[in-house]
Amino acid sequence: MGEIAEAKAGARGARGAREPLRRDRILRTAVAIADEGGVEAISMRRIARRLGVVPMALYKHVENKDDLLNGMIDVVVGEIDPAIEGADWKTAVRERILSARRTLLRHPWAARVLESRTEPTPAIIAYFDSMMGIFLAGGFSVDLMHHALHVMGSRILGFSQELFDDASSAPDEEAIAMWSEMAERYPNIAALIRELAAGQISHEQATAVGGACDTQVEFEFALDLILDGLERLLASSRDGSDVARPSASKEARTTADPDDASASPAPI
Amino acid sequence: MGEIAEAKAGARGARGAREPLRRDRILRTAVAIADEGGVEAISMRRIARRLGVVPMALYKHVENKDDLLNGMIDVVVGEIDPAIEGADWKTAVRERILSARRTLLRHPWAARVLESRTEPTPAIIAYFDSMMGIFLAGGFSVDLMHHALHVMGSRILGFSQELFDDASSAPDEEAIAMWSEMAERYPNIAALIRELAAGQISHEQATAVGGACDTQVEFEFALDLILDGLERLLASSRDGSDVARPSASKEARTTADPDDASASPAPI
DNA sequence: TCCTAGGGTGTACGTCGTACACTCGTCAAC
């Protein structure tokens, strides 16, 4: 959003009062490098080389590599579209999250870097605050909004925990054969693979059922299931009969280890 | 599950036909090191030192560091309790996931290592297969079961994407003051912090609403919301009127970039 | 007795992040 022009202007105007935009240049080339080569391509030395500068020069603008990664995340999160105005909370949340997903798909390394962060960056804080605002404006109590954030988890930032990206969405013959061999050890996985292959052959109806494993469809399916659940809770909280929460949670916590407290991290 | 005894027996029986259990010893001490010092404590050199051996010795039993990490994950995932027999699908899934969570809380590094894996390990494959079996036995179609796995996401392995673990669950005075200062920039976060603090003062009612941010409660809340949603879909799929899916997903995909295909990874 | 193979060793390379001391330009104050 105009940051490029800004950075250029800063570098150009060698006579300007000052040119503090060097950090931006570093972050932007770091993002570019990551876009090309993935997470493991991000190294201080490579960024410096790309900038035609000695590695230690970066440290005049960036505290350390962690700070650099935080800055990169801020660049990416800053690309998420702002919330749309005037929509009901559900579509506002939905569209915002889908925008976040689009952004993260443009920067496939970002999800992994995000996971490795240990504290939120300014852009993320702003993003969460605005997301909370959507919920509150939609009639959520602070408590229910808090739960909603936890329920969304990483999906709120546009990605689900997609483990094992090698399980290609369209199983090829080799995969089918392999899993068929293991069918007696892993019968259910084999069944799934069979079904995926069948759906694929029958001409890829993107309607979830029978179709091949389409991550966009799956993402939206999960998102909508969760939004529907929240909508129901919101409605029941307005009836006000009892505090809104899903069924099984009405009992007290069931299985927590008493010694967990220190081990469990807490998100926002 | 008897692996200790097995490993011991292997090391003991210096006269046995062979003692191929060296890999186990390596994995177990690696897990111990990670339990003590976190992810960044895991290095080939440190593991070797702990074993009183030169670093390169490890490579006779482990392909490389990635293989080592996979092995460590298998050790951890192997600690998850097997599914309980004879229960309905919902409680079976619920209990299994809570067991996974307990396991992951015992090994706080494991979630982060899991996230970094690029392909599933044998123990994870077995875990997923058995989880799929629960769903299918509960009456899920293969398709709905597939959606269910996606909906669960990382929760199925016992952790939610808990970003930013420094936001301590009980905000102290300093945090409250800090966020109050930023209240006009981040009004909604400030509201949440206030509410959390208030709940905390009013004597920690663990009943979600009004209580401090308790990650166990939040985890179960999200889990139950999702399980409730799946239950509803299962019921509606049995009525058979239409294919079961959440509301908004009934329209075709809305916002996917046409060029996404290669960028989006696909989980099982 | 020798051969072989498997497990442990030693050395070495390239990469990484970054501490520390330096140079060099620009500019304000005198």
Next chain:
DNA sequence: GTTGACGAGTGTACGACGTACACCCTAGGA
């Protein structure tokens, strides 16, 4: 015009890291 401070880029160096490669040593079979 000289000086001195300061911000930005440099150079060198250190201690990690993962791991390739060649070596040894020992036990067991021929």
